[in-house]
Structures are given as structure tokens and as C-alpha cells.
Amino acid sequence: MASPLTLIEPPAPTGGPALPQNVEAEAALLGALMIDNRLAEDIQLKLRPDHFFEPLHGRVYESILKLVDRNMIASPVTLRPMFEADEEMRELGGPSYLAQLTGSGAAVIGARDFADQVYELALLRSLIGVGREMVENALDTSDQVDPRGQIEAAESALYRVAEEGGGEGSVKTFAQATRMAVAMAEKALNTGGGLSGITTGLDSVNAKTGGLHHSDLLILAGRPGMGKTALATNIAFNTAQRYVRDMEDGIAAEKSAGAGVAFFSLEMSADQLATRILAEQSGISSENLRMGKISQQDFRNLARAAAELESLPLYIDDTPALTIAALRTRARRLKRQKGIGFIVVDYLQLLQGSGKSSSDNRVQEISEISRGLKTLAKELNLPVLALSQLSRAVEQREDKRPQLSDLRESGSIEQDADIVLFVYREEYYIASREPKRPLAEDSAKVHDDYDEWGREMQRAAGLSELIIAKQRHGATGKVKLRFESNITRFSDYVEDSYLPEARG
DSSP: OOOOOOOOOOOOOOSSSOOOOOOOHHHHHHHHHHHTTTHHHHHHTOOOOOGGGSSHHHHHHHHHHHHHHHHOOOOOOGGGGTTOOOHHHHHHTHHHHHHHHHTOOOGHHHEHHHHHHHHHHHHHHHHOOOOOOOHHHOOOSSSSSHHHHHHHHHHHHHHHTTTTTTTGTSOOOHHHHHHHHHHHHHHHHHHSSSSSBOOOHHHHHHHOOSOTTTEEEEEEEETTTTTHHHHHHHHHHHHHHHHHHHHHOOOGGGGOOOOOOOEEEEOOOOHHHHHHHHHHHTTOOOOHHHTOOHHHHHHHHHHHEEEHHOOEEEEEOOOSOOHHHHHHHHHHHHHHHHHOEEEEEEEGGBBBBSSSSTTTOHHHHHHHHHHHHHHHHHHSSSSSSEEEOOOOOHHSSSSSSOOGGGBBOOHHHHHHOOEEEEOOOEEEEEHTTOOOOOOTTOOOHHHHHHHHHHHHHHHHHTEEEEEEESSSSSEEEEEEEETTTOOOOOEOOOGGSSOOOOOO
16 A cells, blocks of 8 residues: 655745735646546646746646656656655655555646646746736835836736637647648638738738738838828728628627737827728718818718727827837737737837847847737737838839838838838829929920929829738739829729720
8 A cells, every 4th residue: 555645835924915825836736647648648838847836836837747758657766866866855764755645646637627627736836926026016105216117018928828728729730730720711612702811901912911810920011101001001991891791790709700809009190091991982082171171062971980990909109119019018918808819010110129239239129129019919819010111222223113221220120021012103102203394485395394294193092002022922913003192092903994885
């Protein structure tokens, strides 16, 4: 008959309630693992040595995993040499304690339940630790106190506790991965073909990219005046609107081609962005809206558009000078509270790094920010669209179409991005070359030059190119779009030859 197990006594509480723990469950789990090493395959995906309340149990568990990893049998006999000199083990009678742990073979049946309980109690202790640290930091009234920083750090710590153990989902069997791929193909089929991700609202762009895919970092870049923010705003609105429509049609959230959107606007204020969206939806020039140059009918259209947009799941954060850490904290909160499925950042260069590298090297800071955005996309399993500036090198070339080498300040943006998009409007550059308006007495050449410029403007008017310079999921290329500058709206371009013929 096995000798009774001498358990470690939990430490007596000092000035407060005892921490949540179950030393008996830890002992039973270790015994089960030594009896059946195969249990370690599943349990180690979730449970780490530091999850054990009793440090000795954590060390025994770690030693079991080391032996199993080397394809060796982990038993009291093979573990014995590792604990000959262990002081805490000696107090319990030496390595014979390991044999006592295996005393109850019945523990094998409930091993996974024991593992779950050890894990959950560890989470509770982590939560208590976060709470204590929050209280201690909040009581600190030194000169360096930073309440907002403390709030962000506390949210980050709480999110880590909430996501603890998420690593078990990162290793998938091929069968699981295949099922996910088939589900993505089914979604593309059900949405009319070509759309396996979240819609951009632009069919020609969806056809080239398959939509916006989970865990992707998309970079949308262009020179000032090209319409980067306008396109990002259009896509954000289209995505949120599609989500509302799918919900009304009874489509499950996971099968929807839309999503709730978090728009981090570091350049424009929330009301400026709202004005753009209202202009686009009501068909009223955003300039006229700002200046109040609207008729009563225009105002009725505006009120109707505003009422329709009230329920839109589009959340705008216009906090200036956000750090990448603060943005990630806020994004996690919006994912948890609002269930967002798409993030837009306008724009990348206005974000700040952690502060360690920012003063030393701007390139390193941009690298930290782009890596942080890619990590955020993977962590929250949603697409992140980040706008980016381009260097002035574009202006020095005869062909003003952007290239990957024009991405400003860091090659890491190109490296971290899954898709790189450039907005290019030839009309902008033709307009900037406008010659002097000819007078009646000017030469024929002056008149011809101006007429030639007018024909060029007419040809390029309202046309835009979305250049797909990099795409991990498919081919690169160009997509022609129509741009209505007065209401800042991009739409699919339709060739005149495809328009229905006018009948007399």
C-alpha cells in the first residue's frame, strides 16, 4: 500500500486573504503526468510551470516536460537525479516525494480537469497581481506620475490576463487549417464570388485583392492631395454599412462581408471625418457643408443621411499624438466592447514609438510602429489599414506614379505589409501645370498650348489609379477608379463603352 502523500503546506496569509490555490490538484496532476506521459502533449499547450502556485511543483512539471521533449520517460526514477540536491524536496523526505505523487492512479482520469483548475487559479492570482500593482501605482504621487500612462499599462496588463493561454490556438492541425481555408472559399462563393475577406465596397478592388483579410496589414500610401484619407474613409464607411445590411438580412456576423470599424484619425478631427462621410452620402460638396452654402432641400438630404448613419458601427478616435502602445490598448478595448473587425490608422507617421528609440532614430521608430501594427492585426485577427506618406522622390521623376522605394523613412513598412496600395491621380499633376490663360492678342502657339492642356484635363478628369504594388495573396497591378473630388468619393470606374446606348 502506497505511503500517504505529505503535501506542502501553503504559506499562511500575511496581512490579507490567502491567494487562490489548490496544492492538492497540482500534486494530483503531476502524479498523473508521471503515470501517463502522453497527457503532457495536450496539457503543456495551456499550462506553464509558472502557473503552479507551489514553486517546487512548477519545477517538477518543467522537468517532466524536458524529459518528454527528449523522448525520454518521465517517472519518479528518471526525475530523481534532478532533485537530489533540491532543498525544498529534501524537507519533504527527498526524491521519494516524487513516488508519493504517483500514489493515486485514479488521478489520470481527471488530469485535464486538474490542469484546468490549476490554470484558472493562476489567472485569478494574475488578476490579483494586476489589481495590487494598479493600487500601488495609483498611490504613487511622485513628480513622475503619469495617470494616463498608468491606465494604458493597466489595460494592457488586464488584456494579457484575458488573453492568457491564447497560444494554444496558434498551433493548428492541417485538418483545422484546411477547414478554415474551405470556410473562406465558401464565404467567397456566398458573397457572389471574388470576396473571401471583408469588402472594400469597390468591386474592382475586391476582384483584385479578394477583400480585406484577417490578420493582414495593408498600407495605403500617396503624395498629399491624392485622396488617401478620402479612400480610407470610403472603405471604412462601406465596410460598416455592409455589416449593418448583413445583420438586417439575418446573416451571421462571422459570415458577414462587413465589419465594425475603428478609425484612428491622428490628422483630422472626428467632426471633419463625419463631414466627409455626410458629404459623400448626401451628395453635397463638403466645402459647401462647412461654409453653410446649402439650400433647404440640401439640408433635408443632409438630415436624412445623418439619420441613416446614426446606427453605423464606425468608431472614430481622434486623439492626437497617440503612441503605438496606446493605440493597441484602445484597439483591444474596442474589439472587446464593440466587436470591431477592421482598423484604419490615418496616418502611420503621426504615431509615436515607445519613446526608447524615437529620439535616437526615426527609422527605428517607424520600424517599431509598422511591426506593432502587424502584431496588432495578428493579435486581434482583423485587417489593419494604415495610411502612409511618400517621400518627395516621386516629384523628381517624370512619371509621378509611386513605387515601393518611395515609402517614407523605412523599408520595414514594405517588409511588414501584406498589401501595399498607392493612390495616384494624374489629374492633380496636369492641373498643377496649367499654362497662362491666353488673351486674344497672344500667338497661336499660346492658344494651342492651352487647348492641349484642356484636352489633357478632360481626359484625366475624375480618374484615379489604385496601384497594388505588393500583395502576398495574389498579383500586383492597377485598378482604375472614379474620384468625385467635390464630395471626396471613390467609386468603380465604368468605361464609356459599357454604358447603355442612348436611344432617340
